[in-house]
Amino acid sequence: MKTTLLTRRVFTSAAALAAACVAAPALRAQPKLEKTKLAIAVGGKAAFYYLPLTISEQLGYFKAEGLDVEISDFAGGAKALQALVGGSADVVSGAYEHTINMQSKNQHIQSIVLMGRAPQIAMGISTKAMPNYKSLADLKGKKIGVSAPGSSTNMVANLVLSRAGIKAADVSYVGVGTAAGALAALRSGQIDAMSNTDPVMTMLEQKGDVKIVSDTRTLKGTLEVFGGPMPAACFYVQADFVKANPNTCQALANAIVHGLKWLQTAGPSDIIKTVPESYLLGDRALYLASFNKVREAIALDGVMPEEGTRTALKALASFEPSIKADKIELGKTYTNEFARRAKERFKA
Template sequence: MAGPVSLPALAQTAEKPDVTLGVGGKALLYYLPLTVAEKKGYFKEQGLNVTINDFGGGAKSLQALVGGSVDVVTGAYEHTIRMQAKGQDIRAAIELGRFPAITIAVRKDLADKVKTAADFKGLKIGVTAPGSSTALTAQYAMVKAGLKATDAAIIGIGAGASAVAAIKQKQVDVISHLDPVTSKLEADGDIVVLIDTRTEAGTKALFGGSNPAAVLYLKNDFAEKNPVTTQKLVNAFMKALKWLETAKPEEVADLVPQEYLLGDRPLYLRAVKSSQEAYSRTGIASADGMKSMYDSLKLLDPELTSSNVDLSKTFIETFAKKAQSGS
């Protein structure tokens, strides 16, 4: 346990107490640390008033950050690499997820024909939103299996009940998605999971290493102009990660808004249990994990193949280190 926060840190007032935060699919367990920080009052405790804007997928929250309509984003780490490659100084300040926790599954009625990503050619793949990490993971699996990233249609199906309906109504053949959507479809017998990055073993099987997943990211100049605000945001997320480390699935289900349970509490409990391994323990992405992510993006995205991104510029460690020590 970290000791009590030292008085100077508490005495410091945030430069920008009113913060707008973008997220792509808040109900997903991928973003659970955000909901924990919000519902447990950790932002308020830090003297922050955080307004959360929920967009359909990660690509949209990134656009909002670049366009200036949000200050910070909880989203996939890979966006920091992409933006650095484009000369935009966007960095992560704390790691929330250490494994992507994305599963790729096929509709049960197609499971005898579709056994690996090599069989995805010509199919419709449902993702949270095109350009988001669920889409990229599906495309990466295809490229790794010898197909082109364009060999299947990528279709945005949103993050909650709409994603469940897309499989049940056969609008898509394959789904690259996250819990609780995956667990719901698994429990109902609608899908067969082919690739599972909720665990370390599954993540290594696809990516060859751990892969930083959800992070809090922001423009570097926001962190430089608002160091106290940024520190307070990171402190709140760190507290959420610490709470999640020992929380029982029942406590999580009691905390989140009822609609997150997709009308099935026992199923949500199972989903929480299967996702708990994926949350970051330290708040700091490992160098190996960042490299593994960059290598997979280079393979997938022609724009990044010959890029030369300094990975140390994709993650500011100082805030998470300070939050850990409680100083």
């Protein structure tokens, strides 16, 4: 009788332990985060360029990974980069090419998860300021609006102009942001042309305010401008941060890839319900038209394509004399370690 009771007790305890193990796989699977409170800098959060960041934030995917994020929105990517270099931000949601640019200045930053597989930047000429525009050569001496000087919108403009023999010093770049201020700057005649993201460019295009002369909002357009795949928005951090905070980097990648997975099946109405009302710039129909235009430019799984990093280096070196292609170690500008794990977890 005693033996039977003891056996039953042992069996019950073992069963309870097994049930506890089954019930708490997540507790064992989630390693302790080195840093839970993070400051994220972004330049123009309302742009579709950064939609995966907004989706992951609005749907609580950062919280689900144990992260408490504070997102600061700057006028452009160059300002967000300054926040990282200055120490007021831990992470930047910004253009991949900054990792190459900074390495040329002996400062090492690294992409940990990709959000965009095309720059989503279009360049347009103001139909009001330049009604007789014939070719890019006409832009010499003109004012060109960009999100912020030194940002990816500026980089695309430099690349497009350089192919027409126009140097950066031959034009004046004006920072106009990526939202209502950009629309106002072009419509009021403060600038003659603009290189910017959606939804701004689609809104100007559909109202007849600009004539598009270069377009990287689609994969086909990106191939025409850059000659290959061109990675765009990513999360980048200081290289030392990756070494010191691998679990935190994994949590960040998880949150973004979770958002990318959601975006693959989200319908236009889902997007409208999820993003803040102010992002729509007062025109839902145009916002949705813009989304449909850039949808394919959003990354699918967070993994950085090696070929894309080579395209970015070639593009930057073509107009930026300080970047010597043979001196840049592309392998140090990104890691796919975290994105690959997140891709497997979310089946992205």
